[in-house]
Amino acid sequence: MSTLQDLIAQKDALDRQIAEMQRTARADAISKVKALMAEYGLTAADLAHRAGDGVKKAAGTKVAAKYRDPASGQTWSGRGLKPKWLQTQLAAGRALIDFAI
Structure with missing residues (x-):
């Protein structure tokens, strides 16, 4: 049977493994994004541009009196x-x- 200290050590080891896996997955994602950006000639400004930017919404506009x-x-x-x-x-x-x- 495991002791409390053994279980805490196992938890700490798993936490370190999880953190390392997250860092690796994040680094892989970043490199894929950079590769796609280079392939298509995109910049960070292109990524910030969303569909509909620059188009004013009709919300709050005056409507003609009826x-x-x-x-x-x-x-x-x-x-x-x-x-x-x-x-x-x-x-x-x-x-x-x-x-x-």
């Missing part, structure tokens, strides 16, 4: 919550199409 309150001139794009002026008018029996621009 509805207008004739009394106040306030507008609503049709997205998000209905504004209070429109909710009030709809509750009074008016139709959404009445406010279309």
